[in-house]
Structures are given as C-alpha cells and as structure tokens.
Amino acid sequence: MSWRLPAGRTLVLALPFAWLGLFFLFPFLIVARIALSEAALGIPPYAPLLRRDEQGTLAIVLNLGAFALLVEDSFYLDAYLRSLRVASLSALLCLLAGYPMAYAIARAPERRRNLLLLLVVLPFWTSFLLRVMAWIGLLADNGVVNNILLGLGLVTEPLRLLYTETALYLGIVYCYLPFMVLPLYANLVKLDPALLEAASDLGARPWRAFLAVTLPLSLPGILAGFMLVFIPAVGEFVIPELLGGPDAQLIGRVLWTEFFQNRDWPMASALAVVLLLLLVLPIAWFQHLQGRAGGGR
Amino acid sequence: MSGRLGRLWIALGVGYAFLYIPIALLVVLSFNDSRLVTLWTGFSLRWYAALWHNDALVTAAWLSVRIAAVAATGATALGTAAGFALARFGAFRGRSLFGAMVAAPLVMPEVITGLSLLLLFVALAEAVGWPGERGVTTVTIAHITFATAYVAVVVQSRLSDFDRSLEEAALDLGARPWRVFLLITLPLIAPALAAGWLLAFTLSLDDLVIASFTSGPGASTLPMVVFSALKLGLTPELFALATVIIVVVSFGLALALRLGRVASARVGG
Numbered sequence: 001m002s003w004r005l006p007a008g009r010t011l012v013l014a015l016p017f018a019w020l021g022l023f024f025l026f027p028f029l030i031v032a033r034i035a036l037s038e039a040a041l042g043i044p045p046y047a048p049l050l051r052r053d054e055q056g057t058l059a060i061v062l063n064l065g066a067f068a069l070l071v072e073d074s075f076y077l078d079a080y081l082r083s084l085r086v087a088s089l090s091a092l093l094c095l096l097a098g099y100p101m102a103y104a105i106a107r108a109p110e111r112r113r114n115l116l117l118l119l120v121v122l123p124f125w126t127s128f129l130l131r132v133m134a135w136i137g138l139l140a141d142n143g144v145v146n147n148i149l150l151g152l153g154l155v156t157e158p159l160r161l162l163y164t165e166t167a168l169y170l171g172i173v174y175c176y177l178p179f180m181v182l183p184l185y186a187n188l189v190k191l192d193p194a195l196l197e198a199a200s201d202l203g204a205r206p207w208r209a210f211l212a213v214t215l216p217l218s219l220p221g222i223l224a225g226f227m228l229v230f231i232p233a234v235g236e237f238v239i240p241e242l243l244g245g246p247d248a249q250l251i252g253r254v255l256w257t258e259f260f261q262n263r264d265w266p267m268a269s270a271l272a273v274v275l276l277l278l279l280v281l282p283i284a285w286f287q288h289l290q291g292r293a294g295g296g297r
Numbered sequence: 298m299s300g301r302l303g304r305l306w307i308a309l310g311v312g313y314a315f316l317y318i319p320i321a322l323l324v325v326l327s328f329n330d331s332r333l334v335t336l337w338t339g340f341s342l343r344w345y346a347a348l349w350h351n352d353a354l355v356t357a358a359w360l361s362v363r364i365a366a367v368a369a370t371g372a373t374a375l376g377t378a379a380g381f382a383l384a385r386f387g388a389f390r391g392r393s394l395f396g397a398m399v400a401a402p403l404v405m406p407e408v409i410t411g412l413s414l415l416l417l418f419v420a421l422a423e424a425v426g427w428p429g430e431r432g433v434t435t436v437t438i439a440h441i442t443f444a445t446a447y448v449a450v451v452v453q454s455r456l457s458d459f460d461r462s463l464e465e466a467a468l469d470l471g472a473r474p475w476r477v478f479l480l481i482t483l484p485l486i487a488p489a490l491a492a493g494w495l496l497a498f499t500l501s502l503d504d505l506v507i508a509s510f511t512s513g514p515g516a517s518t519l520p521m522v523v524f525s526a527l528k529l530g531l532t533p534e535l536f537a538l539a540t541v542i543i544v545v546v547s548f549g550l551a552l553a554l555r556l557g558r559v560a561s562a563r564v565g566g
Contacts, residue, residue, distance in 0.1 A: 008474060009386055016379035016445065017391070020398040023442040027413035030420050044419045097315070100308035107305065116309070118554075123316050125546045128503050129520050129527070130539035134319035136531055137326060143335050144322060177316065228404065235406020237506055242527060252408045252506075259412065259510075269416065272409045279406070287400040 028276070035269035038063040046265050066270035076254065076271065080278065083251040086240075087233035090172040091226045094180040097173060098225065102184035103214075106191070117185060124178045132171055132242050139167050139243075163245040171239040176232070180225040187221025188214075220289065227286040231279055251275055324543065327536035334531045344533040348541070351534060353522055358538075361519035364433060365501035368440035372497040373490055375441065376448025383449065384456035402446035411510030414439045418511065431513030439511040440501040447500060448493035455489035456482075488556075495553055499546070 037046040070076045105116045123131065138144050139161035146158040161167060191214060199209035237252035244250070251271065259268040326334060330341035348354060379399050386392075402410065418428055418435050428435055463485070467477045483490075505520035512518065526535060 009382070009389075012378045013382045013386065013389070013395070016375045016382070016399075016449070017395055019375055020379075020395075020442065020445065023414065023417065023438060024398055024402060024410075027417040030416045031409075031413045034416055044423075097312060100305055101312040104305040104309040119313060120316070122547075122550070123320060125499050125550060126320065126543050127520070127523075127539065129505055129523050130323065130535070130542065131319060133523075133527055133531065133535060133539065134323045136527070137322060137335050137536070138319060140335065140531070142333065147335060174315065174319070177312070231404040232406055235408050237408055238524075252406060255408045255412070256506075265416070268412060272412050275406065276409055283401055283404055284397075286404055287397050 031269045031272050031276075034266055035066055035273045036062050036064070037266050038065065039264050039266050044265065045263050063266070066264075066266045067274075069267065070270055070274060075249070079249050079251045079254045080274070082249065083234045084278075086168065086172070086248075086250060087230045087236075090169055090176065090233050091180075091229040093169060093173045094177055094229045095222060095226060098177055098180035098184055099222075102181045102188055102221075105181075105185050106188035113189070117182075120178050120181045128175060129238065131175065132238060135167065135171055135174065135243055136162060139170075162243065163248075165244070165248070168240055168244040168248050171243040172229075172233055172236065175239065176229045179228040183224035183228060184218065184221040187218050187224075191217055224286070224289050227282055227289070231282050231286065234279060235275060320543065323536050323539040327533065327540040329533060329536075332533065334533050334536065344537040345541075348534045348537045353517075354519070354534070354538065357517050357519040357522040360433070360516065361502050364437050364440065364518065365498045368437050368444055368501040369494045369498035371437070371441040372444035372448050373494045375445045376493055376497070377452050377486075377490060379445060379449040380452030380456060384453045399446050399449045402443045403450065405443075407504070407506035408510075410443055411439070411507040414442065414507065415510040431511060432516035435511045435513070436508050436516065436518065439507050440497075440504065443504075443507065444497035444500050447496050448490075451489050451493040451496065452486060455486050459485060491553060491556065495549065 034046055039046055101120065105113055105120075108116055136143070140146070141158040141160070141162065143162065145161060146155075149155045149159065150157075195213050195217075196209050199213050200206070204212065234250075235252040235255075236250060237256050240248040240250045240253050241256070244253075255268050255271045255275070258264045258271060326337070327344060328340050328342065329337050330343065331338040379395075382389075383392075383396060383399065414435075415431075418431055422428055463481050464477050467481055468474070472480070503520060504518075505524050508518045509521055509524075512521065523535060523538070526532060
C-alpha cells in the first residue's frame with residue numbers, strides 16, 4: 001500500500017490514465033473554452049479566443065454572450081428546470097416500479113435469482129432506439145393501443161397518446177428500469193432475513209417491519225439506483241425527441257438543436273457547461289458510492 | 298406473509314410484462330403483411346426480404362459491427378488495465394482522479410460526452426492536423442472512451458470478490474507478476490472480460506448520440522440511419538431489423554452464458 005508504484009504497475013495504469021485524460025477529461029476544458037468564444041460563420045463556427053486586434057497586440061477575447069443569453073432567455077432556464085423535473089419524477093417512478101421487482105427477486109429461491117435478474121437486464125441488450133420505436137408503434141394515433149380501444153368500441157376516435165408527457169415518462173421508465181432494479185437487488189439480497197424475523201418476533205406487523213428495517217437498510221441501493229436513472233435522464237435526447245411533444249424541450253434536445261440545426265457551437269457548449277455544473281454534485285456522489293461499493297467487497 | 302409474497306410476485310409479473318410486451322410487439326408486427334405497420338392483415342416475410350435489399354441499412358449495419366468490434370476490443374484492453382489498477386493497486390497518487398475518470402462516463406449525459414469529443418477532434422485537427430476527416434476512426438475512439446468505463450467496472454467487481462490464494466501461491470513459488478497475471482489472474486477473470494467485451498460491443502452498436510456528434514460525412518452508423526428513418530415515420534422494415542437484432546442478441550447471450558458456465562466450472566473443478 002505504498003504511494004509510489006513499481007515500474008510495471010505504472011505502465012498498467014499509464015495507458016488508461018492517459019487515454020481517459022486525453023479523451024474524457026481534457027475535452028471538458030475545450031468545451032469551456034468554446035463556450036467563451038464568439039459564434040462566427042465558418043468552419044469551425046467560432047472565433048478564436050486568442051487573436052490580434054487592430055494595433056497588432058495579442059489579446060484574449062472572452063465572450064460571455066452565450067452565458068448571458070442563457071440567463072436572459074427564459075427558454076433555456078425553463079429547459080433546465082423541465083429536465084430536472086422530468087428526470088427526478090422518472091427516477092421516482094422507476095423506484096416505485098423497480099423496488100417491488102428487486103425485492104421479489106431477492107426473496108426468490110437462490111437458484112432462480114440469476115434467471116429472474118437476467119430477464120430484467122435482457123431488454124437492455126437489445127437496441128435502445130428500436131425499443132423506443134416499439135412505443136411509437138404502441139402509442140401512435142393508428143397504433144396498437146388505439147386500434148384495440150377502437151376495436152372494442154371503448155373510444156370512437158383515437159386517443160392522443162404519442163407526443164405527450166405520458167409517452168415521455170413511459171419511454172424513460174421503460175428504458176431506465178434495469179438501472180434501478182440492479183443496484184436495489186444487489187443491496188436487498190445482502191439484507192439479513194434474521195433482522196426481519198427479529199422485528200416480527202417483537203410483534204411488528206410486516207409493513208412496520210418493512211418501514212423500520214428493510215427500507216432504511218436499502219437506502220444505499222435506492223440512492224445508487226436513483227442516481228443511475230436521474231443523471232443520464234437529465235440529458236436525455238432520444239426519448240423526448242421521438243416520444244415527447246414539441247413542448248418536451250429537455251436540455252439534451254435543446255443542446256442538440258443548437259448544435260445541429262442552429263450551428264451555434266458556443267451556445268451548445270455553454271449549455272453543456274451549465275448542465276455539467278448542475279450534475280457535478282450528483283456525479284461526485286455517485287462516484288463516492290461506486291468507490292465504496294468497489295472497496296467494500 | 299404468503300399474501301404479501303403473492304402480491305410481490307404479481308408486481309414482478311407486471312414488471313416483466315411492461316418490459317417484454319413492447320418487444321413482443323416488434324417481433325409480431327415484423328411478420329405483418331400490411332404496409333400500415335400497426336394493422337395486422339396477414340403473415341408475411343416480405344419485410345425481411347426488403348430489409349435484406351435495403352442497401353443503406355445493410356451498409357450501415359456492417360459499418361456499425363466493424364466499429365463495435367474494434368471499439369469493444371480496445372475498451373476491453375483499457376478497461377481491464379483500469380479495473381485491475383483500481384482493484385489491486387491500493388492507494389496510489391491520483392487514485393481519486395483516476396476513479397472519477399473511470400466512473401463518470403457511466404452516468405455522463407451522452408450529449409456532453411459527444412459534444413466534448415467532437416470539439417476535441419476539431420481542436421486537434423487545427424493544432425496538429427489530426428484527425429484530418431471525422432468518420433470511422435473518430436467514432437471508434439469515442440466509443441472506446443465511454444465503453445472503457447463499463448469494462449473497468451465489470452473487471453473491478455470481479456477482481457474484488459475473488460480468491461487471491463492462487464495468485465499468492467504462485468508469487469510465493471517465485472513466479473514473476475506478469476506470469477502470474479497471464480497464467481492465473483487472466484484465466485480466472487476471463488468470463489468478466491468476455492462479459493465486458495460483449496457489453497462494450499452492444500453499447501457501441503447501440504449508440505446514436507455520441508456517434509452523431511463525432512462522425513463525419515460518409516460514415517453513418519446503423520443507429521444514425523435508423524434514427525433518420527424513424528423521423529420520417531415507422532416502416533415495417535425497421536420492425537424486421539429489430540427482430541433480427543433481438544434474435545442475434547439472444548443467441549449471443551445464451552452462448553456467452555454457456556461459455557461462462559463452462560469456464561467457471563473448469564476453474565472451480
């Protein structure tokens with residue numbers, strides 16, 4: 001456990017360290033730099049920070065225009081708030097749907113658990129985009145759900161299901177549910193059943209025992225699952241784009257539009273910087289949980 | 298107590314129904330004869346034939362598979378080194394930074410990763426003239442970068458819960474660390490490496506957002522082509538494509554599980 005590593009170990013460490021440093025950490029600095037540049041017509045479409053002015057002196061030109069617009073235009077602020085709301089509500093819905101599943105799997109006979117868990121993870125291995133497409137097929141005006149409702153005579157004209165908030169939440173919960181179930185299961189399966197027996201021996205009813213023993217003990221699993229759903233959902237692009245309505249302007253979608261349609265790279269970068277700052281705390285916390293789980297085992 | 302357990306099983310069943318009904322729907326409707334995707338008229342394989350002759354989709358699929366194979370291999374090499382360092386090197390200088398760099402890509406919103414990598418490639422092209430043109434290479438590098446994190450986590454968790462007595466015995470008998478790693482550690486964690494490779498392969502094959510940012514003209518991956526087709530509306534061919542992917546993935550996973558069981562049985566026995 002020394003601080004200096006032997007040469008062979010340094011080599012093992014250096015390669016992934018250098019790769020992630022260059023391709024993961026360093027790019028954030030560039031994003032921050034370009035967020036401070038002026039948009040310009042050209043390739044690439046931004047002006048350099050360092051340039052010579054009319055007198056020929058070298059000057060650093062910082063442009064806070066993108067950030068100013070971000071604060072002034074309520075469109076962007078609303079998009080951030082909407083993203084945070086949608087992501088936290090989706091994570092909560094995942095928790096409500098995923099907790100009973102994880103609990104049931106953890107209580108199942110040991111030889112069945114792996115299969116039950118595999119069934120939760122399996123959809124994750126098939127294409128994300130094509131699973132979102134399945135929901136379009138289900139919810140569209142001429143989709144399967146409306147066809148059934150019309151066929152049964154329950155409605156006379158198709159219900160508007162696609163491009164609504166409901167579709168947005170269904171899509172997010174559907175795609176992220178495995179990320180909630182896995183950490184919850186990992187936590188619940190380690191729970192000592194003797195604790196619950198003790199509670200019931202002392203006269204606690206099952207619900208009370210659950211609230212007083214199981215729930216507090218599974219808090220780390222709940223937190224990990226919540227983070228795993230919440231953080232990527234804040235920046236989600238595909239689901240709001242394909243299932244949400246025109247008003248489902250979540251921040252990932254806004255950033256995409258700024259970049260690909262408006263070709264405003266400084267604005268897209270400013271949006272990314274603010275999004276990253278919003279998520280730094282949750283990400284650091286997730287990393288802390290992750291480190292503890294890795295070291296504890 | 299049994300009533301409560303019964304309700305739990307119902308919750309589990311509803312959860313599975315929620316997860317699998319949309320997938321079952323994709324498969325069933327891919328055999329539909331009608332051009333109107335969601336209205337069943339009769340059984341037909343015509344959309345599979347149409348898929349086979351759709352050059353744009355087939356070319357993109359082939360490109361995606363090649364990118365995913367290279368990216369998964371690169372990510373497995375880097376991720377194994379990273380996971381090994383995190384599980385075995387104890388407290389070294391820069392460990393918390395390294396741990397953060399390994400864990401953060403798991404949750405980083407894809408739009409941020411994609412945008413930052415693209416801006417890096419543009420800045421590099423300006424500064425050192427590489428990469429001259431964005432395309433297969435840049436997408437592959439981007440995929441290696443985010444998939445490395447997943448492999449590292451799989452390898453780290455496998456390494457932190459396994460018996461080190463074999464390694465220690467070999468070291469006691471005078472084997473050099475590299476030989477111990479190649480002859481003992483590597484075979485023991487081979488199932489984790491296979492799982493990590495498959496995970497990285499799937500993630501790469503599936504990625505739309507990061508590829509859209511880092512790709513260039515002439516290098517459209519399968520998700521990019523599917524996405525632009527979806528923007529125009531559902532087509533039965535896409536349902537057929539989904540079914541093909543589901544069948545391939547199921548076979549791949551079944552094979553991986555079998556191999557994993559054989560490998561762990563051999564190591565255990």
